[in-house]
Amino acid sequence: MTTISLVTGGSRGLGRNTAISIARHGGDVVLTYRSNEADAQAVVAEIETLGRKAVALQLDTGDVASLPAFVGVLQNALRSTWGRDTLDHLVNNAGHGEMADFASTTEEQFDKLFAVHVKGVFFLTQALLPVLSDGGRIVNFSSGLTRVSFPGFSAYSAAKGAVEVLTVYMAKELGARGITANTVAPGAIETDFLGGAVRDTPDYNTAFANMTALGRVGLPDDIGPMVASLLGPDNRWVTGQRIEVSGGQTI
Numbered sequence: 001m002t003t004i005s006l007v008t009g010g011s012r013g014l015g016r017n018t019a020i021s022i023a024r025h026g027g028d029v030v031l032t033y034r035s036n037e038a039d040a041q042a043v044v045a046e047i048e049t050l051g052r053k054a055v056a057l058q059l060d061t062g063d064v065a066s067l068p069a070f071v072g073v074l075q076n077a078l079r080s081t082w083g084r085d086t087l088d089h090l091v092n093n094a095g096h097g098e099m100a101d102f103a104s105t106t107e108e109q110f111d112k113l114f115a116v117h118v119k120g121v122f123f124l125t126q127a128l129l130p131v132l133s134d135g136g137r138i139v140n141f142s143s144g145l146t147r148v149s150f151p152g153f154s155a156y157s158a159a160k161g162a163v164e165v166l167t168v169y170m171a172k173e174l175g176a177r178g179i180t181a182n183t184v185a186p187g188a189i190e191t192d193f194l195g196g197a198v199r200d201t202p203d204y205n206t207a208f209a210n211m212t213a214l215g216r217v218g219l220p221d222d223i224g225p226m227v228a229s230l231l232g233p234d235n236r237w238v239t240g241q242r243i244e245v246s247g248g249q250t251i
Contacts, residue, residue, distance in 0.1 A: 003231070004084065004088050005089035008059065008061055010031025010032060014223050015094065016043050020043065024225075025228040031044070031056050033058060037058065041056055057074060061116050064120070090132060091141075092124065095141065117160060118163060125170065137182075137230070140181070143186065144249045164242050180236070180238060180239035182239060182241045183241070183242045185244045186218060187244070188204075188246075189217065226245050
C-alpha cells in the first residue's frame with residue numbers, strides 16, 4: 001500500500017526536498033505551508049510529475065489554537081484524495097531561524113522560536129495521534145548546532161535541543177503502537193534559511209566548510225533522500241535516535 005507522509009514546511013528548503021524525495025521513493029505527500037501557497041503548489045506539481053499524489057495545506061505550526069481545525073482539514077483531504085482516514089508518516093520540519101548573540105536575544109525572538117520549534121512540534125504531533133497509523137513514523141528536524149556552538153544561535157539551538165529530548169519521549173511513549181520517532185540533525189546547508197546566509201555569504205560558507213570533514217557545506221539533496229530512506233521499511237527498528245547528517249561537521 002502506498003504510504004502518505006505529512007511534511008510540515010514543505011514549500012521550500014529542506015521540507016521541499018524531503019517531500020520530493022519521499023515521492024521519488026514511491027510515497028504520496030501532504031505538505032504544509034505557512035504563507036506561500038504558490039511555492040507549495042509548485043511542489044505539488046513537481047511531485048505529480050513523478051507519478052505520485054500530493055496535497056498542500058496551510059498551517060502555522062506556531063498557532064496551537066488552529067491545530068484542531070487543521071486536523072479536520074487534513075482528514076477531509078485524506079478522504080477525498082486517498083479514501084483513507086490516516087497517514088503513515090509525520091515529518092516535523094517547519095521552522096525559522098533567529099540570529100542574535102546571547103546578550104542581545106529578545107524575549108520575542110525566544111518565544112517565537114520555541115512556539116514553532118518546540119510547542120508546535122509537541123502539540124501538532126499530539127493532535128495528529130488519532131490520524132497517525134499504528135506502525136507509523138515520526139521524524140523531527142533538529143540541528144548540528146546542538147552539538148557545536150556558533151555565535152548567534154543560542155535560542156535556536158536550545159529549542160532544537162528540546163526537540164531532541166522530546167523525540168526520545170515520543171519514541172518511548174508511542175512505541176506500544178509500533179510508532180518510531182527519530183531526530184534528524186543537518187549541519188550547515190545551502191538553503192534560504194536565515195535569508196540564505198550559508199548559501200549566499202562566502203564567509204559563513206567557508207567557515208562551516210572548514211568545520212566539516214567532507215570539506216563543504218551541505219545541500220538539500222544531502223538531507224531529503226536520507227529522511228525518505230529513514231521512513232522506509234528497512235529502518236523499522238530505528239527509534240529514539242539522533243541522526244546527524246552533516247558530512248562530519250566538527251568531528
